[in-house]
Amino acid sequence: MKKVLLVLSTSGTGQEVIDYAVGRARKEGAGLIALYILETGLANGVFDTFTDVGFIGDKPSQDLSEAIMKEYRQRGYEELGRVQVKAMEEAVDFEPLMEDGGYVEKTLEAIEGRGVLAAVLVKRREKMFLKYFSISHADEVKAQARCEVVIFTEREG
Amino acid sequence: MSVEIDTRPIWVLLALRALKPLFYIVLAAVFLYLVAMPAPAGLSAAGQRAIAIFIVCLVLWVSNMVPLAITSLFAIVLVPALGVLSKKETYALFGNEAVFFILGAFILAGAIMHSGLSNRIALNIMDRFGRSPRTLLLSIFLLAAFLSFIMSEHAVAAMLFPIVFDISKGLGLKPGKSNYGKLLFFALAWGCVIGGVGTFLGGARVPLAIGILKESTGKSIEFLDYAVAVFPLVIVMLLAGYFLLTRFFPSEVADVSSAHAVLSRRLKGLTKMSYNEYAVGGVLGATIFAWIFFGKAAGLAAIALSAVVCLFALRLVRWKDIEEYVNWGIILMYGGAIILGTALDKSGAAEWIVNLLIGKWADKPWMIFAIFSLLSIFLTEAMSNAAVIAILLPVGIGMAERVSISPALLTYSIAVPAGLAFMFPMSTPANAIAVSSNYITVKDMAKGGFIMCVVAWVSFNLFAAFYWPLIGMGYGK
Numbered sequence: 001m002k003k004v005l006l007v008l009s010t011s012g013t014g015q016e017v018i019d020y021a022v023g024r025a026r027k028e029g030a031g032l033i034a035l036y037i038l039e040t041g042l043a044n045g046v047f048d049t050f051t052d053v054g055f056i057g058d059k060p061s062q063d064l065s066e067a068i069m070k071e072y073r074q075r076g077y078e079e080l081g082r083v084q085v086k087a088m089e090e091a092v093d094f095e096p097l098m099e100d101g102g103y104v105e106k107t108l109e110a111i112e113g114r115g116v117l118a119a120v121l122v123k124r125r126e127k128m129f130l131k132y133f134s135i136s137h138a139d140e141v142k143a144q145a146r147c148e149v150v151i152f153t154e155r156e157g
Numbered sequence: 158m159s160v161e162i163d164t165r166p167i168w169v170l171l172a173l174r175a176l177k178p179l180f181y182i183v184l185a186a187v188f189l190y191l192v193a194m195p196a197p198a199g200l201s202a203a204g205q206r207a208i209a210i211f212i213v214c215l216v217l218w219v220s221n222m223v224p225l226a227i228t229s230l231f232a233i234v235l236v237p238a239l240g241v242l243s244k245k246e247t248y249a250l251f252g253n254e255a256v257f258f259i260l261g262a263f264i265l266a267g268a269i270m271h272s273g274l275s276n277r278i279a280l281n282i283m284d285r286f287g288r289s290p291r292t293l294l295l296s297i298f299l300l301a302a303f304l305s306f307i308m309s310e311h312a313v314a315a316m317l318f319p320i321v322f323d324i325s326k327g328l329g330l331k332p333g334k335s336n337y338g339k340l341l342f343f344a345l346a347w348g349c350v351i352g353g354v355g356t357f358l359g360g361a362r363v364p365l366a367i368g369i370l371k372e373s374t375g376k377s378i379e380f381l382d383y384a385v386a387v388f389p390l391v392i393v394m395l396l397a398g399y400f401l402l403t404r405f406f407p408s409e410v411a412d413v414s415s416a417h418a419v420l421s422r423r424l425k426g427l428t429k430m431s432y433n434e435y436a437v438g439g440v441l442g443a444t445i446f447a448w449i450f451f452g453k454a455a456g457l458a459a460i461a462l463s464a465v466v467c468l469f470a471l472r473l474v475r476w477k478d479i480e481e482y483v484n485w486g487i488i489l490m491y492g493g494a495i496i497l498g499t500a501l502d503k504s505g506a507a508e509w510i511v512n513l514l515i516g517k518w519a520d521k522p523w524m525i526f527a528i529f530s531l532l533s534i535f536l537t538e539a540m541s542n543a544a545v546i547a548i549l550l551p552v553g554i555g556m557a558e559r560v561s562i563s564p565a566l567l568t569y570s571i572a573v574p575a576g577l578a579f580m581f582p583m584s585t586p587a588n589a590i591a592v593s594s595n596y597i598t599v600k601d602m603a604k605g606g607f608i609m610c611v612v613a614w615v616s617f618n619l620f621a622a623f624y625w626p627l628i629g630m631g632y633g634k
Binding site for chain 1: 270
């Protein structure tokens with residue numbers, strides 16, 4: 001079965017993105033995979049900041065890191081739940097996925113491993129000068145993926 | 158198993174691989190050049206070497222290429238190796254009173270956290286006072302500040318973070334979108350930052366500054382004198398912070414009963430207050446009392462270490478518990494910073510830098526105070542506050558000796574603003590966790606933080622000009 005991949009944003013995916021992905025899957029007669037990637041790097045970064053700069057011991061730093069990861073995981077379940085509800089309403093076959101790791105690596109893995117025909121991604125709005133110096137994860141996926149990649153830009157506030 | 162192929166251009170990959178070694182090679186080359194070049198007029202050979210070490214440490218502290226403590230270790234190795242100070246003198250500085258005071262204070266804070274006392278205080282205060290959106294916000298803000306008076310602000314942020322997370326979730330606040338969510342995490346971060354400068358215990362940076370001051374001039378600042386000078390400023394900054402936050406992010410929440418339910422649930426999960434909590438609270442109270450009233454006579458470090466001995470004698474903590482709560486890297490960081498500061502001062506390098514940079518045109522005490530406080534508050538946004546003190550204070554003390562300004566006062570002008578990091582996640586761990594919550598963006602923090610920095614700097618200078626002379630702390634020596 002053909003698949004459409006929706007990669008969810010950690011700071012909340014807009015309803016229009018979910019509507020588009022579900023609508024696209026229905027139009028193509030495909031199943032929908034919703035992927036939520038846990039940004040372990042962020043929690044690790046906070047852990048390092050606390051131990052290296054804050055000089056607090058391993059236990060409070062570890063507890064803090066775990067609290068952050070627990071919250072991200074919870075948010076992931078909520079986001080996946082939102083997509084599932086929409087997919088059920090539209091009678092689209094749905095598969096939720098939650099992965100630990102890098103955004104680009106995990107998205108490409110899902111695209112390659114699951115025969116995805118189109119991937120729907122969200123990227124943050126960037127300043128012009130930042131665009132010049134760096135490439136967003138979503139654009140990086142688009143450059144490397146062997147399928148159609150649709151990118152939405154996250155609204156501010 | 159899939160094989161991943163990096164499709165980036167080869168020159169990008171090579172450049173990225175070469176970046177770190179190249180950084181070290183360039184730094185080593187700059188260091189060797191600074192050591193080998195002919196000494197500029199007015200600077201001794203030892204002073205020149207001290208400046209070379211200072212520049213290497215400055216670059217490493219700013220770039221964070223190695224942990225802060227390891228940079229300090231580097232200073233400890235280089236200072237005697239290059240003959241800036243003798244081996245005996247260098248390692249003796251490592252046993253500075255300030256280092257042991259900080260160690261004692263961190264162990265005490267570890268015991269408070271381990272006993273659960275701090276968590277119980279936090280939950281009770283939020284539960285009792287946080288009945289409306291405004292009072293809940295205020296209780297988080299003031300609680301973070303209050304706890305940062307008695308223990309490390311970083312530890313307070315780490316402890317309160319899961320509670321504030323649960324409250325935000327309980328209220329159904331959307332990350333990145335809810336103004337009230339932003340307010341709660343800003344209150345946590347800014348409360349810790351502002352409270353952290355209130356006493357010696359907040360960030361441990363004041364004891365470090367006093368350690369450098371004492372090594373350079375033999376003068377010191379007492380626990381009570383510091384609190385009397387800085388406490389009113391803390392109150393003004395808390396008021397200003399609350400005012401700014403509520404103007405930047407008007408709350409959309411009208412009812413916080415669900416947050417109250419979260420707090421009640423957490424409180425129900427606690428057992429009855431234990432003997433350990435009472436006893437640790439008692440030891441903490443007695444220690445603060447002794448610091449205030451007997452600090453000068455007995456010595457702050459001796460009191461702090463006596464409290465640690467009490468904790469173990471009363472079997473309130475085990476060594477294993479303390480090891481988990483205290484990061485021993487702090488000893489290396491602070492010991493190294495004091496050694497570097499003393500090396501700059503004793504070699505005459507600090508005075509030479511002062512003459513070179515600001516000595517010619519800044520000659521009025523208020524102007525020097527303003528310049529150092531400005532440098533300190535903005536440098537601390539980009540680097541560790543302890544590193545800011547290690548870098549600025551030796552130069553500041555050199556400047557104080559040159560013009561008619563009290564070195565102790567100049568220590569305030571650097572030590573207090575060094576704690577006021579409001580702008581970026583990398584400025585201080587409390588900001589880092591506030592941003593990691595996803596309720597606050599880096600942009601929110603930079604915007605609000607910049608205004609708060611300006612307000613704090615202006616308030617601080619006004620206090621120094623008008624309030625401190627009233628308590629006998631004029632600019633003069």
